[in-house]
């Protein structure tokens with residue numbers, strides 16, 4: 001018997017990492033107005049990744065500027081001591097790295113216990129099988145298509161095959177597959193065809209620096225992905 005499942009919604013999630021940090025509230029409002037579905041928040045600790053971005057207090061300051069989902073990507077190790085702070089800051093999704101350790105299963109349980117959606121992120125060298133024994137605890141898989149730490153890097157093509165593997169593993173479950181790093185209209189169609197439904201983009205959204213530019217940039221990614229999904233927009 002053929003089973004059919006409702007496809008996960010197409011999501012565009014601008015990464016605030018590429019915005020102008022001198023006016024974060026304004027930038028959050030601008031991408032909201034430009035059609036962002038989620039606001040992607042890259043948290044870096046200078047330890048798990050070789051860069052430092054911002055923490056829960058800055059996220060709390062951004063929170064009043066939009067009602068859109070705050071999709072936090074924690075590139076920090078350890079992560080467990082900070083999960084509650086990110087939940088209290090207003091994050092709706094909290095994604096931790098499979099490689100950050102030490103206890104992925106416990107971290108996911110803790111995120112769910114805080115009433116938030118739990119995500120697992122996979123570095124480019126990490127196989128899809130890393131999520132095999134936590135599938136019941138995840139709402140989102142974030143496949144990195146660059147090595148985490150910096151915006152503006154070149155897209156790593158092996159992410160496409162990994163997305164297909166993840167899609168097969170989560171089939172029939174209400175789990176979003178998100179892709180992050182070097183995402184632009186030229187690759188969005190291939191990523192959507194492989195099974196990604198949520199697209200994080202920093203440089204490709206924030207180029208231009210105006211609401212009108214952000215609107216055009218978001219629409220271009222959405223259009224490429226929707227076309228590959230056989231959807232009208």
Ligand SMILES: O=C(CO)[C@H](O)[C@H](O)COP(=O)(O)O
Pocket residue numbers: 015017018040042073146147148149150151152153180181182183200201202203204
């Ligand atoms: O997680 C990240 C880096 O670790 C960023 O979200 C990602 O790199 C987005 O930036 P760009 O679209 O410019 O590649």
